[in-house]
Amino acid sequence: AKDGGRNQLQFYTSEMNARVTERTLIEGHLRNALSRGEFVLYFQPRIDCLTGRVAGLEALIRWLQPELGLVQPDRFIGVAEETGRIVEIGEWVLVEACRQARAWQDAGLPRIPVAVNVSARQFRQAGFVQEVFGALEAAGLPAQYLELELTESLMMQNVDGVIAAMRQLKEGGVRLSIDDFGTGYSSLSYLRRFPLDYLKIDRSFVRDMLHDKPGEAIVRSMITLGHSLGCRIIAEGVETRDQLGYLTREGCDEIQGFLCSRPVPVEAAAEMLHAES
Numbered sequence: 221a222k223d224g225g226r227n228q229l230q231f232y233t234s235e236m237n238a239r240v241t242e243r244t245l246i247e248g249h250l251r252n253a254l255s256r257g258e259f260v261l262y263f264q265p266r267i268d269c270l271t272g273r274v275a276g277l278e279a280l281i282r283w284l285q286p287e288l289g290l291v292q293p294d295r296f297i298g299v300a301e302e303t304g305r306i307v308e309i310g311e312w313v314l315v316e317a318c319r320q321a322r323a324w325q326d327a328g329l330p331r332i333p334v335a336v337n338v339s340a341r342q343f344r345q346a347g348f349v350q351e352v353f354g355a356l357e358a359a360g361l362p363a364q365y366l367e368l369e370l371t372e373s374l375m376m377q378n379v380d381g382v383i384a385a386m387r388q389l390k391e392g393g394v395r396l397s398i399d400d401f402g403t404g405y406s407s408l409s410y411l412r413r414f415p416l417d418y419l420k421i422d423r424s425f426v427r428d429m430l431h432d433k434p435g436e437a438i439v440r441s442m443i444t445l446g447h448s449l450g451c452r453i454i455a456e457g458v459e460t461r462d463q464l465g466y467l468t469r470e471g472c473d474e475i476q477g478f479l480c481s482r483p484v485p486v487e488a489a490a491e492m493l494h495a496e497s
């Protein structure tokens with residue numbers, strides 16, 4: 221038992237070391253990632269359940285690090301948030317997404333909004349709202365083609381300040397979504413105060429939806445709730461025809477997920493848009 225205990229301790233220690241090493245590695249490489257142009261945007265379409273057409277494209281960041289290869293956001297966004305580097309990375313994403321959306325329009329492709337994820341730290345920066353309008357102006361992109369995805373947890377801290385910033389964005393024509401809905405602790409009484417256009421049901425609910433009756437009921441009530449708030453409903457992480465069928469029957473407006481497409485590089489996204497025209 222004594223030896224077992226020691227082995228266990230060693231096991232935990234080496235796992236902790238591995239985590240610290242990974243973090244240090246990522247943090248170090250992140251420092252120069254922007255200046256070296258290592259980030260790229262991928263795009264994932266979402267599809268209108270009624271028409272089957274592309275209703276929007278979500279910009280998702282990827283990091284092409286020469287030594288680490290293609291790094292997915294789950295490995296570095298958290299670190300970037302802790303170190304504060306997410307602010308400049310987020311600004312790059314915003315500018316690049318607006319530029320890309322405008323470039324597609326200039327190429328004669330259908331005018332479809334692009335959605336950008338905003339981290340809490342970025343949103344709280346003084347001047348964030350001006351930064352958004354600046355990015356639109358620099359790209360020459362009308363505001364209606366930009367959507368910002370805000371998480372529930374972001375919105376529930378300093379509610380009044382968040383609402384004020386959201387109103388300014390909304391009045392300027394930008395569309396707003398609540399992302400990963402159901403994973404945070406939104407107070408239902410607050411929700412109606414936010415000027416939201418879209419509610420995105422987190423993919424964990426879609427994944428578990430058809431396993432049992434409560435799973436179905438939860439998603440059905442999220443759709444009803446979202447509609448009563450005046451939002452269009454987007455289901456995330458839709459992978460099967462059965463999920464699509466259930467969501468469509470329950471009145472979900474749009475779906476996003478591997479069933480339609482994985483996130484793809486810019487050229488493939490352009491082909492998708494071309495097929496729509």
Ligand code: C2E
Pocket residue numbers: 264279280281292293294297310313337338339399400423456457458459476477478479483
């Ligand atoms: P998210 O905003 O919830 O983005 C959706 C994630 O779900 C994406 O992961 C996407 O690839 C994945 N996904 C889409 N459809 C399916 C499906 O059918 N099944 C499964 N299993 N997964 C699906 P990704 O691209 O790895 O991004 C992960 C998270 O990283 C995002 O979650 C978002 O929170 C964050 N992120 C990505 N890009 C940015 C960014 O530019 N800025 C910020 N602040 N966060 C970002």
Ligand code: CA
Pocket residue numbers: 278337369399
């Ligand atoms: Ca998102």
Ligand code: CA
Pocket residue numbers: 399400420422423456
């Ligand atoms: Ca999400």
Ligand code: CA
Pocket residue numbers: 400
């Ligand atoms: Ca997520």
